[in-house]
Amino acid sequence: MSTSQLVAQHLPFLRRYARALSGSQAAGDAYVTALLETLIADPGTLAPDIDPRVALYRLLTRLWDSVTLNAETEQAPAPVQGERRLSHITPVVRQAFLLVSLEGFNEEDAAAVLDIDVPTLRNLVEDAGRELAEEIATDVLIIEDEPFIALDLEGLVESLGHRVTGIARTRTEAVELARRKAPGLILADIQLADGSSGLDAVNDLIAQVEVPVIFITAYPERFLTGVRPEPAFLIAKPFQPSTVAAVISQALFFERRARPREQRATA
Structure with a gap:
């Protein structure tokens, strides 16, 4: 495959990443244009010894790190809500978050794009969760029947700046807790104590209030069938805390239904 064909294949996704990095499509396209001009001038710039997708994102990220492009226009649209949230995040943290949550890179490839190791990447993703939480801190309901896992999740959620409104071990407990205080996010196991x-508990809850849900299960293959409906956010047990932090950030950042805790209290 030629360089031009390779770039064309990934161009829509590079534009998406650049827009999210810079805050507007005009600014993002300026960086993508710089990438194309770099490749035209020297096709060898694209590292031949690594995955082409990783190489393209690595080059774009380096351009974004090293070049300031004035792509503002008089009629440039204001950033949407998610872009406004993201603009407040430290640049390298923003990159790590977007590579994992928006572009779907695994940890190894995302680390390669940023030229860092995996533990550093995990720390950056956790930082993203904390920085995003300052923009959209919310109330979290945990549905989990294993006490130690529930406590681990509670500690993680609170470390990201959110507030746990309750831990439910059964469907009935979950419905009752949500009735007392509507959550802004739900973390749910699928097989419960009784x-x-x-899944049934979540269906009960979302019939009352629209809220992003993250399912955490030891049997993810039972639910990723390709047949709708299926969980939008799914984490396999045993899980890495960094994975949970990244998915929480993703759910709150990209879900239009997510609202900050202060707004929810007055809604």
Whole structure:
């Protein structure tokens, strides 16, 4: 495959990443244009010894790190809500978050794009969760019947700046807790203590209030069938805390239904 064909294949996704990095499509396209001009001038700039997608994002990220492009226009649209949130995040943290959450890179490839190691990447993603939490801190309901896992999740959620409104071990407890205080995010196991289903509990809850949901299960293959409906956010047990932090950030950042805790209290 030629360089031009390779770039054309990934161009829509490079534009998406550049827009999210810079805050507007005009500014993002200026960076993508710089990438194209770099490749035209020297096709060898694209590292031949690594995955082409990783190489393209690595080059774009380096351009974004090293070049300031004035792509503002008089009629440039104001950033949408998610872009406004993201603009407040430290640049390298923003890159790590977007590579994992928006572009779907695994940890190894995202680290390669940023030229860092995986532990550093995980720390950056966790930082993203904390920085995003300052923009959209919310109330979290945990539905989990294993006490130690529930406590781990509670500690992680609170370290990201959110507030845990309750921990439910059964479908009935979940419905009751949500009735007392509507959550802004739900973390749910699927198989619960009394044999009830976390899926059924969530269905009960979202019938009352629209809220992003992250399912955490030891059997993800049962739910990723390709047949709708299926969980939008799914984490396999045992999980890495950095993975949970990244998915929480992703759910709150990209879900239009997510609202800050202060707004929810007055809604």
